[in-house]
Amino acid sequence: MKVTAYPKVVDLQNCEDEPIHVLPQIQSHGFLLVVDKSHKIIQFSENSLLALEIEEEKLLNEDLSTILEKEQYVFFKEWATKPVSQYSFKVSIKEKHFLCIPHKKDNQYILDFELYDNQQSVNVLQQDLLRFFSNLSNTLTLQNLCDQTAVHIKSITGYDRVMIYQFDKEWNGLVVSEAKQENQTSFKGLKYPASDIPKQARALFLEQGVRIISDVYDNYHRLIPPINTETRSLTNVGNSHLRGSSPIHLEYLKNMKVAASMSCAIVHEGKLWGLISCHHNTKKFVDYRNRQSCAILANMFSAQIGQKLSSNYIERLNKASEIRAVITKNISKNWDIIEGLTAHQINAASLFSCSGFAVLHNDEIVTLGNTPPKKEILDILEKLHLANKFNKDYFVTQCLSKEIALPNKEDEKKYSGMFVCKLSNAIHEALVWFRPEQISEINWGGDPHSKALDRLSPRKSFEKWTEKVRNTSVAWTDYEISNGRALNSDIKNVIITKFGELELLNKKLSNLNQELESFSYSVSHDLRGPLRGIDGFAQILLEDYGDVLDEEGKESLHVIINSADKMNVLMDEILNYSSINQHEIIYNQIDVYKLCQEIIKDFRLQSIYPNTELVIKPDISPIHGDKTMTYQLFANLVTNAYKYSSLHPTPKIEIGSYVQNKSVVYTVSDNGIGFDQKYAQKIFGVFTRLETDKYEGTGVGLAIAQRVVIKHNGNIWVTSKKGEGTTFYFQYE
Numbered sequence: 001m002k003v004t005a006y007p008k009v010v011d012l013q014n015c016e017d018e019p020i021h022v023l024p025q026i027q028s029h030g031f032l033l034v035v036d037k038s039h040k041i042i043q044f045s046e047n048s049l050l051a052l053e054i055e056e057e058k059l060l061n062e063d064l065s066t067i068l069e070k071e072q073y074v075f076f077k078e079w080a081t082k083p084v085s086q087y088s089f090k091v092s093i094k095e096k097h098f099l100c101i102p103h104k105k106d107n108q109y110i111l112d113f114e115l116y117d118n119q120q121s122v123n124v125l126q127q128d129l130l131r132f133f134s135n136l137s138n139t140l141t142l143q144n145l146c147d148q149t150a151v152h153i154k155s156i157t158g159y160d161r162v163m164i165y166q167f168d169k170e171w172n173g174l175v176v177s178e179a180k181q182e183n184q185t186s187f188k189g190l191k192y193p194a195s196d197i198p199k200q201a202r203a204l205f206l207e208q209g210v211r212i213i214s215d216v217y218d219n220y221h222r223l224i225p226p227i228n229t230e231t232r233s234l235t236n237v238g239n240s241h242l243r244g245s246s247p248i249h250l251e252y253l254k255n256m257k258v259a260a261s262m263s264c265a266i267v268h269e270g271k272l273w274g275l276i277s278c279h280h281n282t283k284k285f286v287d288y289r290n291r292q293s294c295a296i297l298a299n300m301f302s303a304q305i306g307q308k309l310s311s312n313y314i315e316r317l318n319k320a321s322e323i324r325a326v327i328t329k330n331i332s333k334n335w336d337i338i339e340g341l342t343a344h345q346i347n348a349a350s351l352f353s354c355s356g357f358a359v360l361h362n363d364e365i366v367t368l369g370n371t372p373p374k375k376e377i378l379d380i381l382e383k384l385h386l387a388n389k390f391n392k393d394y395f396v397t398q399c400l401s402k403e404i405a406l407p408n409k410e411d412e413k414k415y416s417g418m419f420v421c422k423l424s425n426a427i428h429e430a431l432v433w434f435r436p437e438q439i440s441e442i443n444w445g446g447d448p449h450s451k452a453l454d455r456l457s458p459r460k461s462f463e464k465w466t467e468k469v470r471n472t473s474v475a476w477t478d479y480e481i482s483n484g485r486a487l488n489s490d491i492k493n494v495i496i497t498k499f500g501e502l503e504l505l506n507k508k509l510s511n512l513n514q515e516l517e518s519f520s521y522s523v524s525h526d527l528r529g530p531l532r533g534i535d536g537f538a539q540i541l542l543e544d545y546g547d548v549l550d551e552e553g554k555e556s557l558h559v560i561i562n563s564a565d566k567m568n569v570l571m572d573e574i575l576n577y578s579s580i581n582q583h584e585i586i587y588n589q590i591d592v593y594k595l596c597q598e599i600i601k602d603f604r605l606q607s608i609y610p611n612t613e614l615v616i617k618p619d620i621s622p623i624h625g626d627k628t629m630t631y632q633l634f635a636n637l638v639t640n641a642y643k644y645s646s647l648h649p650t651p652k653i654e655i656g657s658y659v660q661n662k663s664v665v666y667t668v669s670d671n672g673i674g675f676d677q678k679y680a681q682k683i684f685g686v687f688t689r690l691e692t693d694k695y696e697g698t699g700v701g702l703a704i705a706q707r708v709v710i711k712h713n714g715n716i717w718v719t720s721k722k723g724e725g726t727t728f729y730f731q732y733e
Contacts (some may be wrong), residue, residue, distance in 0.1 A: 002233035015248045016198050021238030023246065025220035027213070029285045030098075030114040030242045034228065034235055037107060039064040039080075042229050045242070046221040051113070053094050056224060064111075067093065076102065080109060086295075088288060090116055099288050103239050106231060112241045117287050128156060129293060133300050142308045146177035149276065149301050153294055154179040157286055159262065159278035163187060166274040170194055171202065173274070196252070197275075205265040206272045208239050210295045212262045215283035216253045220244040241288065260284040262291065264298040268305050276301070320483040323350050328490045337491060341431070342366045348431060351487060352480045356415075356434040361423060371434055372415055376407065378428060381420070385427045394485055395420040398435075399472045413437040417473025419481065421488035423495075431488055435473035534560065585626040585711065592620045592634070592666070595627075596655055599635045609642045609651065617656035621664045625712050625732050633708040636701035637668040637728050644726070645672030663731050671725040680718050705730075 003022045010018050026032050026045040031052075034043035041062050049056055052067065065073045068091055075089040083104040091100045097116040102109055132152050139145045146164040154162040161184060164177040171194035178188040197205075205211060228235045237243045253261060260283050264276040276298055286294075323346055331340030341348040341359045349357040349368045356369035358377055365374040372380065383404040389395050396419045397403050401412040417435030538560040541549075549557070596616050600606060606614075623630060638655070645651040654669045675683070684706040705728075709716040713733035720726040 002231065004227065004233050006234060010246060010248050015195075015246065016200075018198075018200065018246055018248070019234075020200055020243075020246050021204060021236050022234035023237065023244050024223045024226050024234055025244035026223065026237075026240075026242045027215070027220060027244055028218050029214045030112055031221070032113070032223070032237070032240060032242050033064070033067075033111045034223075035064050035109040035111060036230060039077075039109075041067070042108070043223055043225065043235060046224055051093070051096070051098075060224070072100075076100070076111075080104075083109075086292060101241055101288055105236050105239065108228075108230065108235075110235070110237060110240055114241070114288055117289075129296055129300075132297060136300055136304050139304065139308075142305065143177070145301065145304050145308060147179075149297065150177045150179040153264075153276055153278065153297060157262065157278060157290060157294065159260075159280045159284065160184065161187070161279040163277045163279075164266075164274060165192075165277045167272060171197070171199075173197065176274075201246075201249075202272055204238050205263065205275065206267065208265070209298070210241075210262070210264050210291045212241065212260075212286060212291060213245055213250075213253070214260055214285040216250055216259050216261075217283070241291075257281065262286055262294070264294050266298055266305070267302050273302065273305060320351055320479070321486075324483065324487050324490055327351075327487065328494060331491065331494050335494075337361050337494070338364060338366050341491075342368055348487065349433070351483055352433075353435075353474070354419075354433040355436045358432040358434075360428050360430045360432070363428070369434075370414065370436070371432075372411060376411075377432065380404065380406075380418070381427050381430060381432075384420070390420070390422065393422045393488065394481070396476050396481055398475050401471050412471045416471050417476065419476050419484055421484050423488065423491060431484070431491075433484065435476075437471055438474050439468065439470055585629070587624060588627050590623050590625060590627055590630055592623050592655075592657070593618065595631060595634055596638060599631070599638055603635065603639055605639065605642050609646050612642055612645065612651040612653060615652070615654045615656075617654070620655065620666075621657045621659075623664070623666065623732060629708045629711060633705050633730070634668070636705045640701060641668055641670035641672070641726075643672075645670040648672055660731075665729055665731045667727055667729050669725065669727040674720045674722045674724050674726050676722055677720055680720070683718065684716070 003019045006022065006024060007018060026047070028047065031048040032045040033041050033048060036042050041059060041064060044059055048054075048059065052059065054062075064076065068076060072089065072091045079087055079089075079102060083102070085103060088099050088101045091098050091113070098113040099116045101112040101114065104110075135148055135152075136145060139148060150162045150164050153159075161178065161180040163175045165173045166176045167173055173192045173194075173196065175187045175190050175192075178186060180186065223235065227233065253259075256279070258279045258281070260280040262278040265272060266274045266276060276294065326344075326346045327340060327348060329340075330344050330346075331337055333340070338359055338361055342357075347357070347368060348359065354369070356367065356371035358365060358367045358371050358374075360377070360381075365377060367374070367377075371377065380400075384390065384395055387404060389403055398417050400406065400415055400418045406412050406415070414436055415434045416437040417433075419433040421431045423429040423431065538557050542557045546557075593616055600614065605612075634655075638653070641653045642651075645653060648671055650671075652671050655667070656669075657664050657666045659665070684702050706716050709730045709732070714731050716728065716730040718726060718728050
C-alpha cells in the first residue's frame with residue numbers, strides 16, 4: 001500500500017500502525033541517494049548536499065556516474081545487474097572516503113554512504129569471528145551460549161550494555177543474559193511487553209538483521225523531495241542502515257537514559273527468536289563492517305541455538321518415544337484403546353508432567369488423576385469447539401479460563417492448563433491432559449500497564465515491577481505438544497490397522513456367509529422332495545398296513561412321521577434365515593398392537609397356552625420397517641415367551657415400548673425359566689438352544705430375530721435371570 005504522508009502525530013495509540021519503513025528522515029552518520037533504473041538520482045537526503053559539496057538543483061536528476069569515480073561506478077553497475085544483500089564498496093568523493101552500501105527496493109536503488117574507517121583490518125575481524133565460533137561450539141547449555149555472546153559483542157563493539165533478549169509466544173521479551181558496566185543496574189531477568197517492539201519493527205529486524213541508532217538526540221535530515229517522483233509515495237527505506245527512528249521509540253530510549261543503540265536479529269527456524277540489544281550512555285557509531293561482524297555472530301548464535309535446543313529436544317523426545325511405544329503395544333494387545341491408555345503402570349499420564357488425563361472414545365470416558373467431572377469435560381470440549389479454538393487436531397493453553405468460561409473459580413485453579421488431541425472429527429473423541437495453577441511472578445522492566453500523558457507516551461520508569469500471575473499453569477513445551485500429537489497419531493494408526501484387518505475379515509466372512517446361505521437354501525430346498533417321499537410312504541404304511549403291524553412297528557412309523565414334520569419346520573426356519581439378506585426392505589408404518597394380535601391368532605397361542613396372561617401396552621409405539629420381516633421378529637420373540645413361561649404357575653407376557661435417546665425401544669418380557677446372563681450373546685447364534693429337554697425348537701428363531709434387526713440397522717439385546725424370566729429389547733434405526 002502506498003503511503004503519501006507520514007503521520008503528523010505518533011503516540012502509543014497509533015504506534016502499532018506507524019509506517020516506520022517509509023520514515024522520510026535520515027540519521028547524521030551518513031547520507032542517502034535514491035537512484036532509478038537509468039542510474040539517475042531522483043531523491044537524496046538533505047545532508048548529501050554538504051557531503052558532496054553540490055547544490056540541490058544540480059544533484060536532483062544527476063547521473064550517478066558524475067558523482068562516483070569511474071572504477072567505483074563500475075562496481076555499482078556490476079552489482080546492479082545482479083543485486084545481492086550485504087554488499088559494500090569503498091568510494092572517494094571530494095577527498096573523503098565513504099563506504100557505499102546499496103540495496104534494491106521497488107525497482108529503485110537506495111545507496112547508503114557512511115564514513116570509511118581505514119584503520120580497521122579485515123583479517124583481524126575474520127580471526128575474531130573464527131575464535132568466537134570455536135568458543136560457541138564448546139558451550140554446553142543455551143545459557144552459556146547467551147552469556148558468552150553478550151560478553152564477546154560488548155568487547156568488540158564497546159557498548160556499555162549488551163543484552164540477549166528472547167521473545168515468548170506473545171512477543172513479550174525476556175532479558176536472558178547481559179554484559180554491562182559495573183556501575184549499571186542489572187536488567188537480567190526482566191521482562192518487557194510486546195508493545196515495546198511493535199509488530200512492524202519486528203518485521204524489519206527479521207528482514208534487515210542489524211539496526212543502529214548512533215545518536216538518540218540526533219537532528220535527522222529530511223529526504224528531498226519528500227515524495228518519490230517515480231512511485232508518487234514515500235520511499236521505502238526499511239532496509240536502509242541510515243533510516244531514522246520513530247519519535248515514540250526515541251522517547252522510549254531517552255526515558256531509559258540510552259543515547260545510542262544497536263540491535264541484531266536472532267533468527268531460529270525462520271522466526272525472530274530474539275535480539276542482541278546493545279545500549280550506550282553517550283552517542284556512539286559502529287561502522288558497517290563491525291555491524292556485519294555482529295550480524296555474522298548473531299547467525300552463529302542462531303545456529304548454536306538450534307543445536308542446543310535440538311540435543312535437549314531429541315533427548316526428551318527419545319524418552320517419550322519409549323513411553324509411546326509401550327502404550328501403543330498395550331493398546332495393540334487387546335485392540336482396546338482405553339485400556340491401553342489407562343490400565344497399565346506406564347500410561348498416557350506418564351508421557352509428560354500433568355495432574356490428570358482423560359480419554360474419550362466410543363461414548364466412554366475414563367480418567368486418571370485430577371480431572372474435572374466427566375460431564376464437565378464434555379461441556380469444556382463443546383465450548384472449545386463452538387469457539388473454534390482447535391488448531392487442526394489439537395488445542396493447548398496455560399490459562400483455560402481465558403479461552404472459555406469455567407463453572408467456578410476453583411476449576412480455574414485446578415485445571416488451568418489443558419492440552420487436547422482429537423482422535424477424530426467428533427467432538428467427544430479425544431485425549432485430554434490437565435495441569436493445575438502454578439502461581440508465578442514476572443519481573444517487568446517498569447509497569448507495562450502504566451502509560452504517561454494520558455496513555456500517549458512511553459512509560460518513564462523502568463525499575464523492576466513485579467506482577468503475580470494466577471490461574472496459569474506451567475507452559476506446555478514444544479516437545480510435549482509434539483509427543484502428545486505423536487501419541488494421537490499412533491492411536492489413529494492402530495485404529496486404521498485394526499480397521500483394515502476387520503475390513504478384510506469382514507469381507508471374508510461376508511463371502512463365506514453368502515456361500516453358507518446359498519448352501520443352506522439349496523440343501524433345504526433340495527431335501528424337500530425326499531422328505532415328502534419319506535413322510536408320504538410312512539403315512540401310507542400306517543394307513544394300509546397298520547392293522548398287520550405290531551405296536552413297535554406302528555410306533556416306529558409315528559417316529560418317522562414326527563421326525564419328518566420337525567425336519568420340515570427346521571427347513572422352513574433355515575429358508576427364512578437365509579432369505580432375510582436377499583429380501584429388500586419395503587418400509588411401512590406398522591401398528592405393533594395389531595401385529596401382535598395377528599401373531600397370537602395365527603399361531604393359536606391363546607388356545608395352546610390358555611393359562612398365560614398377555615399384556616400388550618395400549619400406548620405401544622408404531623414401528624417403521626418391513627412388515628414381513630417385522631412379523632418374523634415379533635413372532636419369534638412372542639412364541640419363545642409363551643413357550644418358556646408355560647410351566648410357570650401364573651405365566652405372564654408383556655409387550656411394550658419406551659423412548660431412549662430419541663429412539664423407540666421395544667420390549668418382550670416373560671416370567672419364565674430365564675437363563676444365565678453370561679449367555680446373552682451366545683443365545684442369538686444359529687442352532688443355539690440353552691434348554692433342549694422340556695421345550696421344542698430349532699435353535700434358529702433368535703438368529704432370525706437378530707438378523708431382521710441388523711437388516712434394519714438396529715440393535716437387539718437381552719437381560720435375563722435364571723428362574724425369574726427374560727426381557728428382549730430391540731430398536732430399529
